[in-house]
Amino acid sequence: MRILLINPPRSPENKILESAPENARKYIHKKLIGPPLGLLTVAAAVRDFDVRVIDLKGEYDLHPDAPGLNELVLSCLKDFNPDIVGVTFIASEFYYGMEIFRISKKYNPGILTVAGGLHVTICPEDFTDPAVNILCPGHSAGIFRDLVMAREKGLPPESIGGIIVNTVKGHHGSSCQAPEWNAAGSNFIMPDRSHLKRWLQTYKVGNDPSPATYIFTSLGCPYTCSFCSIWPQHNRRYYVREIESVIDELKQLHEYDTVRFADANTIVDTKFIHALFDRILKEGIKKKYIMDIRPDTAVKYPGLIEKLAEAGLKVVICGFESFRDEELKNYNKKSSAADIKKSIEIFHRNHIMLRGNYIVPNDYGEDDFKALADYAGSNRVVYAGYTILTPMPGTVFYNEIKDQIIDFDLSKYNFFNCVLQTKLPLERFYENVGKLWKIKLGEDIL
Ligand code: B12
Numbered sequence: 001m002r003i004l005l006i007n008p009p010r011s012p013e014n015k016i017l018e019s020a021p022e023n024a025r026k027y028i029h030k031k032l033i034g035p036p037l038g039l040l041t042v043a044a045a046v047r048d049f050d051v052r053v054i055d056l057k058g059e060y061d062l063h064p065d066a067p068g069l070n071e072l073v074l075s076c077l078k079d080f081n082p083d084i085v086g087v088t089f090i091a092s093e094f095y096y097g098m099e100i101f102r103i104s105k106k107y108n109p110g111i112l113t114v115a116g117g118l119h120v121t122i123c124p125e126d127f128t129d130p131a132v133n134i135l136c137p138g139h140s141a142g143i144f145r146d147l148v149m150a151r152e153k154g155l156p157p158e159s160i161g162g163i164i165v166n167t168v169k170g171h172h173g174s175s176c177q178a179p180e181w182n183a184a185g186s187n188f189i190m191p192d193r194s195h196l197k198r199w200l201q202t203y204k205v206g207n208d209p210s211p212a213t214y215i216f217t218s219l220g221c222p223y224t225c226s227f228c229s230i231w232p233q234h235n236r237r238y239y240v241r242e243i244e245s246v247i248d249e250l251k252q253l254h255e256y257d258t259v260r261f262a263d264a265n266t267i268v269d270t271k272f273i274h275a276l277f278d279r280i281l282k283e284g285i286k287k288k289y290i291m292d293i294r295p296d297t298a299v300k301y302p303g304l305i306e307k308l309a310e311a312g313l314k315v316v317i318c319g320f321e322s323f324r325d326e327e328l329k330n331y332n333k334k335s336s337a338a339d340i341k342k343s344i345e346i347f348h349r350n351h352i353m354l355r356g357n358y359i360v361p362n363d364y365g366e367d368d369f370k371a372l373a374d375y376a377g378s379n380r381v382v383y384a385g386y387t388i389l390t391p392m393p394g395t396v397f398y399n400e401i402k403d404q405i406i407d408f409d410l411s412k413y414n415f416f417n418c419v420l421q422t423k424l425p426l427e428r429f430y431e432n433v434g435k436l437w438k439i440k441l442g443e444d445i446l
Contacts, residue, residue: 001152002050004082005043007036008089008096009056009069011411015418016388019427020434027383027437028416033061033202034214037262038117039088040191041183045141046148047192052080056096058199069096073103083110084148088117091229091392092414094126101131112151116140122232122394124164124171126410133157135164135171139183139219184219184239190249205258205290205315212258212290215249217241217276221264223294225321226332226397227359227389230264240269243276250285258314260290267297270304277311290315295343296335302346309350316347320356323375327361332396341379357385360433362420369432376439386436387415 010031017028036055043051054076060066067075077085085104087097101113114134115127121137134157136143143162150159157165162178164171181187193213196203203211218241220234253259267273289308293316298305305313320340322328328337340356347354358372376384390413391398391405407419422429 001084001148002080002082003043003046003052003084003086003148004076004080005039005051005053005086005088006073006076006100007039007053007055007057008087008093008100009060011092011096011414013092013409013412013414014416015412015430016386016416016433016437019430020437024434024437027440028434029385031057031061033057033204034212034260034262035191035193035196035203036088037191037214037216039086040193040195041189042086042088042116042141042144043195044189044192045145049148051195052076052082053195055196055199058196058202061202062199069099070103073100074107077104077107081108084112084114084151086114086116086144089115089119090117091119091123091410092412094119094410098129098131101129105131112157114144114147116144118229118233119393122229126393127164127166128171130166130168132166135166136162137164138162138178139181139187141183141189142181142187143178182239184216184241188241188245190252193253193255200255203256205260208258208288210257211255212260213253213256214260214262215246215253216262217246217266217272218263218268222268223265223334224332224396225319225334226330226400227392227395228264229392229395232394232396238268240272243272243279246276247279247283247285250280250287251283253287256287258288258290261292263292265294265297266291267293267301267304270301273304274307277308281311287312288314290317292317292319294318294335295320295339298343298346299339305346305352306350309352313350313352315353315355317355318343318347318357318381321359323358323372323379331359344379344381347381353383354381355383355385356381357387358436359389360386360436361389362418362429363423364429364432365423366432369436373436373439376436380439380441382441384437384440386433388418388433390415390417390419 043053087100089097104111112133115132116136120135127135146160158174161176163174200211205212220238221231222238289312323337325337391401404420406421
């Protein structure tokens with residue numbers, strides 16, 4: 001049984017970048033490359049079969065003038081001749097994923113096409129195209145393995161619990177229940193990074209010459225910010241890994257000097273993080289770490305931030321979201337604007353490079369842009385991001401605002417495009433967002 005797992009290319013839609021002034025453009029990330037942890041986990045679950053992983057993001061980063069999707073996918077199909085093609089989905093890459101399935105089916109209608117990942121989990125209703133055979137929602141590496149084994153034995157997919165079968169008459173579930181599966185705990189599968197050799201040089205952060213990798217210490221999130229997809233993906237549940245399992249994984253990352261924690265928030269259970277970093281220090285594991293940490297968490301636990309900095313924490317991604325308490329309340333962020341200022345001071349005191357991200361709502365007028373620019377200008381961080389409030393399908397915010405959505409093109413759902421009616425003329429709105437990107441540590445205010 002030959003299994004081809006494909007990470008689709010990223011969406012090219014980026015109106016902020018297109019509208020930004022030349023001197024702000026260099027700060028707007030055109031690409032965000034990292035290993036597809038989900039696919040690597042699925043690949044590891046079926047490692048005793050003939051499995052190949054293709055990272056099309058890496059492919060386009062290695063060769064920006066690489067052939068189009070059709071040609072690239074066809075050449076993989078011809079070379080490997082798979083029985084099964086699996087694709088991982090987030091919202092903005094939906095059309096590319098579907099296109100990969102169509103190309104696969106056209107090449108060989110007998111290929112079983114399997115969709116998995118976040119968008120399948122929270123929006124299964126989007127997957128009705130006849131090119132998709134099976135949906136595997138949730139942390140479905142184990143289910144995928146069962147599916148492969150059933151296929152090998154000639155059993156129908158309906159015999160596997162937890163999958164959805166897409167037919168011309170609609171979706172139907174399997175006749176049996178999905179088995180209990182704790183992807184962070186007893187069912188954790190070590191991602192198989194050996195598949196990534198070809199794209200290793202593309203997994204770089206900033207000017208660091210060594211490649212970076214991702215690792216998760218937890219899945220899900222205990223917070224319920226209205227715009228976020230992570231807690232809906234995990235049904236509000238939050239799972240933490242065993243410390244020894246994380247240590248074991250870190251010890252295997254010889255090729256990588258930089259490790260980015262892929263948790264929604266790395267510090268939730270402070271006892272866990274204290275204990276994890278005690279073990280990291282005891283083992284003498286020396287890496288540069290990148291983490292997502294909330295501003296209020298830094299304010300509450302400055303001693304822990306100091307300890308992490310001593311152990312190698314170099315970059316923190318911090319969701320500032322808004323400088324106004326009222327907006328934070330609307331997002332259900334459960335932190336205050338005052339925490340932004342205080343957290344910047346704590347991170348900078350510990351020589352941590354801060355990527356602080358503000359969310360720009362669609363109803364901002366000229367005065368709001370000015371107020372945000374003033375605030376960000378007097379509270380500067382090394383990297384500042386200004387993305388657009390986007391109703392990701394499957395989130396609370398999407399349901400709250402769906403009547404006001406004017407653009408349902410999923411390739412624009414990557415925080416760099418506005419899909420809601422704006423108060424300002426759209427071009428002016430983008431122009432203002434683009435200009436904000438100039439405001440960061442060491443740069444002049446607009
Ligand atoms: C790692 C990561 C990335 C990596 C790798 C992703 C990739 N595929 O290449 C990189 C850095 C490339 C990335 C990029 C982006 N990302 Co990202 N990313 C994450 C992050 C931090 C962790 C995801 C992860 O690894 N989870 C752990 C793994 C084990 O879980 P998993 O991926 O869900 O996989 C499991 C299941 O879903 C399932 N599964 C997954 N795929 C498949 C496939 C098959 C066939 C099967 C059977 C099962 C299966 O089994 C897996 C194992 O249990 C999440 C936030 C978070 N903390 O969850 C955001 C997140 C997924 N990213 C997001 C976004 C928006 C982006 C960007 C668009 C951001 C941007 N503006 O540029 C870009 C897109 C690409 C680009 N512009 O370059 C959003 C998605 C929102 C949405 N609803 O679409 C998230 C949720 C962040 C957020 N807070 O909103 N990202």
